[in-house]
Amino acid sequence: MKPIKIAGLILMMIMLMSTPVYAAPNEQADHAFDNKVVKRINVDTIYQHVYHLSEVIGSRGAGTEGELQTVEYLEDQFESFGYEDVNVYEFTFESGGEEITSYNVEAVKEPMKNHDTGQAIIVGSHHDSVPWGQGANDDASGTAALLEMARVFANTPTDTTIKFVAFGAEEYGLWGSRKYAAAMTPGEVENTVAQFQMDMVGSADAGDLVMFTADGEKNLVTDLGAAAGSRVSELVPYSELGRSDHVAFHNLGIPAALFIHTPLEPWYHTEDDVIEHISKEKLQDVANIVGAALYQVARKDTPALEKSTVAPVPVDYYYEEPEL
Ligand SMILES: [Zn+2]
Secondary structure, three states, X not given: OOHHHHHHXXXXXXXXXXXXXXXXXXXXXXXXXXXXXXXXXXXXXXHHHHHHHHHHHOOOOOOOHHHHHHHHHHHHHHHHOOOOOEEEEEEEEEEOOEEEEEEEEEEEEOOOOOOOOOOEEEEEEEOOOOOOOXXXXXXXXXXXXXXXXXXXXXXXXXXXXXXXXXXXXXXXOOHHHHHHHHOXXXXXXXXXXXXXXXXXXXEOOOOEEEEEEOXXXXXXXXXXXXXXXXXXXXXOOEEEOOOOOOHHHHOOOOOEEEEEEEOOOOXXXXXXXXXXXXXXXXXXXXXXXXXXXXXXXXXOOOOOHHHOOOOOOOOOOOEOOOOO
């Protein structure tokens, strides 16, 4: 073990012993609002989505038949939850002298008519896998959690627009999120207050949950994630990493973070990234944390973010050296 890690661990233990990690003004009320989302997230449903994406469809490389089946599945699921605003955005990119067509799939949750802050949050995953594998964890897991969150939020009143987006062609160089971000209008960029990315959130053989930002700095999303973790699970540290779809939003000045377990599992980007290595506990934990973080700002009885005195509740969370 490296000395810096021991020092970090000791510091963390001192912090945990000396200060309460969670000091909300009204604990009862906060847990009541978390429960509105957390109690409705069904881990069996998430697991079923992972099964369908990775076993029934299988490999979902960008531009393949598997991707087309995936796009159809996502559309069908979003529509079955009652979303009227479901968008499939086609784009093309070059790889090895070949033009490949891929898709972003989005469901838009509209705010209440009388309680609209005019703000939006993007929740993302990537629906493609590497071409040689089934990508149960990378990233059927995040996409499955995204679908279940979209189902739960479909009939939950919010004062904030929530865009649930499954990006395409992440494995070829973050193409889907880059195309999506590039197509945002200046007004949309201005109004988008947060981007949560879930990529590899279900491996039984990976480490603990970490929130990665592209610049290694805390931001609104990590504040919300840490606070939500302290309420519904455990405190989540933050660290620095690009390499996923949060980067494009960070580059637009939008607070963004990648939720992922590290260190990575041995099956990462192999043909052994299959459902047998997926943990329901991990899936449930991440969906609970991201769902609670999302609802903390999107629920209707909170004011718009810059005026908010409710969210996020500050907690002492710490930087962890990236371990990938
Ligand atoms: Zn991935």
